[in-house]
Amino acid sequence: MGLFKKKGWIGVDLDKTLVKYTKWNNGNIGEPIPLMMDRVQAWLDQGIEVRIFTARCGNCYPDQVKKNCSAIQAFCLKHFHRLLPITNEKDQDMIALYDDRAVQMIPNTGQTLDQHLGIIRDYLTTTAKSLRTMGDYSFADSMDSFIKTYIDRK
Numbered sequence: 001m002g003l004f005k006k007k008g009w010i011g012v013d014l015d016k017t018l019v020k021y022t023k024w025n026n027g028n029i030g031e032p033i034p035l036m037m038d039r040v041q042a043w044l045d046q047g048i049e050v051r052i053f054t055a056r057c058g059n060c061y062p063d064q065v066k067k068n069c070s071a072i073q074a075f076c077l078k079h080f081h082r083l084l085p086i087t088n089e090k091d092q093d094m095i096a097l098y099d100d101r102a103v104q105m106i107p108n109t110g111q112t113l114d115q116h117l118g119i120i121r122d123y124l125t126t127t128a129k130s131l132r133t134m135g136d137y138s139f140a141d142s143m144d145s146f147i148k149t150y151i152d153r154k
């Protein structure tokens, strides 16, 4: 089942998260972003509900909602071979939200995750060096990989 519990749903933003976006382009949906598409497909394969989380079908575009939702549904059918729910609302069953505008918060602190990344990076780097001196290269390599994948790319 992986990282997520089966109950609940994952919100996935459309523009700049699931598909490329540079301009409105008459509402046409951009090219899929392979890494995110694969991530969503893996969740669907695990039976996890994924909802497209987008303002395109919200109240800010009342005259375009029908057209925008149809385009998103066609996109989902083409790429995931199924319709996915479309929403712009959170509820208590939302497990996670993937969105290019979101900022990850440390729960109950008011602090952002970014504020801590430098500290975490230094700690992991020091720990990896210590592990190598003790001959544990495998875990040290995993730490270096984590730093490259999750910290340095930001």
Ligand SMILES: [Mg+2]
Pocket: 013, 014, 015, 016, 017, 099, 100, 101
């Ligand atoms: Mg976006």
